[in-house]
Amino acid sequence: MKKKKQQLINSIAEPYRNTADPQCEFFGSCGGCLFQDISYENQLLLKKDYLNGIFKDVLEIENVHPSIEYGYRNRMDYVAAFGKRGLRKRGFFKEVIDITKCPLLQNESSKVWQEARQISENLNDYNFIVHKGILRYIVLRQSYFKKETMCNFVLNEYNDECVQALEKINADSKSIIIHSGLADLSFGEVERNIKNGFITEEFDGIKFRIYPNSFFQSNSECALNVYRKIADASFGNLLDLYCGVGSISLFAAQKAEQVTGVEIVQEAVNAANENKELNNIINTEFICADALDYMKTKRNQFDCVVLDPPRSGVHPKVYKYLSELNPKRIIYMSCNPSAFKEEIQYLPDYKISSFEAFDMFPQTPHIETLAVLDRK
Ligand SMILES: C[S@@+](CC[C@H](N)C(=O)[O-])C[C@H]1O[C@@H](n2cnc3c(N)ncnc32)[C@H](O)[C@@H]1O
Incomplete structure (x- = not known):
């Protein structure tokens, strides 16, 4: 975690410290998690404060969806x-x-x-x-x-x-x-x-094979809640950029007419195709490509685009092609809210219709957000 972000989180967390007994004997010496001395109720409050600080001139959130406090990591x-x-x-x-x-x-x-x-x-x-x-x-x-x-x-x-x-x-x-x-x-x-x-x-009857090198969300209980919301917001011809092993694509394929998943890692695309067969899903295709290269050359029109990028966020050039694509809706799942906040500037033709926060990583400062943006 960047030093500045760490300092900001420490200052927000300070008043909440010593409100719980850490469950782990290594808490304090292990670099793995930082919040075990904060009660879970307070962890949710401080994450809310943190997000409201980041998004203060854009939106206000009222609560962070809780998850399982311990024993959640995949x-x-x-x-x-x-x-x-x-x-x-x-x-x-x-x-x-x-x-x-x-x-x-x-x-x-x-x-x-x-x-x-x-x-x-x-x-x-x-x-x-x-x-x-x-x-x-x-x-x-x-x-x-x-x-x-x-x-x-x-x-x-x-x-x-x-x-x-x-x-x-x-x-x-x-x-x-x-x-x-x-x-x-x-x-x-x-x-x-x-x-x-x-x-x-x-997830809800849809099976996913996870291979040794494949990315999969670290907290399945929380990820399923987010995926259900993504599926509810999906419609028409949908593009899932950064699709990994196709978990969002295949989940959203229940609601969308047609889905295209794009992912840079070939092993993940192979797994996505296998997952598609495993579930007999026919309205989905997977393409192995860099998101930017794909956006430059895409031929399809999309009604809806799902973005779930790596922690570094979406490359600004992807937004240039995204605005030409002009989808009705963009669904942005992010594990880096500051990156998402920065990127809102590249979407002047969209308004945020909904924004929710999920505690994907209890006992740590990390947080997942889901924004639905609709064309103005
Ligand atoms: C946060 S994961 C999301 C995976 C998937 N949506 C899920 O829920 O499991 C980000 C994915 O983006 C892929 N990725 C990273 N850089 C990429 C790029 N430039 N173009 C396409 N995919 C990329 C990674 O390999 C990883 O699978």
């Missing part, structure tokens, strides 16, 4: 380094603290973590300062509604001992991922699936 990327297995120390990116249990992670994958920690104890881990060693990350994932678990080892290079260790872990899907670059990443090339290679999530 994913945790545990670092393996310096003989430790855990998360980064608060304020010290180069230090790792041993984490036996994270209360944000869902129950079933927490059990997998207990096992993975023990089994990986003696494996040669990766020193990310001198760039030597093998095991870099242990990634736990889980589908909230289907309760399927995934455990992946991210290795600097292929290693038999690590494969044998992963074989012993009890999870529904297990994969060896190789990332040998210097960049500190918890994804890479899937070298080998030891079991399955995917897990399945289900």
Whole structure:
């Protein structure tokens, strides 16, 4: 998180501190979450204050939709380094603290973590300062509604001992991922699936396969609430830019006539097509392209555009083509409200018809918003 944003959040959070007992023994030393000493009611209030500060000359929100306070996370990327297995120390990116249990992670994958920690104890881990060693990350994932678990080892290079260790872990899907670059990443090339290679999530009867490298929303309970609202606001010919594994596209396909999903990662597009087949959905197509390149050359007319960009937001040039496209409605799902606020300037021909905030990330300063903008 940027230093300025961190300072702003700290100052808003200050009056609410010490209104709850942290549930995690590592709270304070772990960099993972910052709000466990604030009661959940107060977390929602301070997130409301934070958003009303950002949007003060544009709109006012009355409440933030709550979610599950603990045990909501679909994913945790545990670092393996310096003989430790855990998360980064608060304020010290180069230090790792041993984490036996994270209360944000869902129950079933927490059990997998207990096992993975023990089994990986003696494996040669990766020193990310001198760039030597093998095991870099242990990634736990889980589908909230289907309760399927995934455990992946991210290795600097292929290693038999690590494969044998992963074989012993009890999870529904297990994969060896190789990332040998210097960049500190918890994804890479899937070298080998030891079991399955995917897990399945289900939203209101629609199934999604999640692969080791695929993005999927971190909090399924909250994401489903947002998706239902997106589907309710969808109509006609719909474009879903930044579609990932097609979860919004396939969900909105119930309400829209035709859906086109655009995504830059080929593995995600393959998964989106598989998800389409899995659900027998015929009014949707997926295209692998950079959002900007697609917008430059698009041939279709769209009534409605869904934007769910990465944290950095939508590139200003995409707006140039979006305004030429001139859809009746833009539905913007954002995990970065400040970026969305900045981007409103590129949409002078649209008015905000509705704006809602969702607590996708309880115990942390992050927040998700959903705006529906209609052509004036
Ligand atoms: C926040 S995720 C949203 C995924 C999806 N809408 C969902 O709900 O699961 C953003 C997605 O944008 C994709 N992406 C990032 N940059 C992109 C670009 N320039 N063009 C197209 N897709 C991009 C990422 O790979 C990622 O899948």
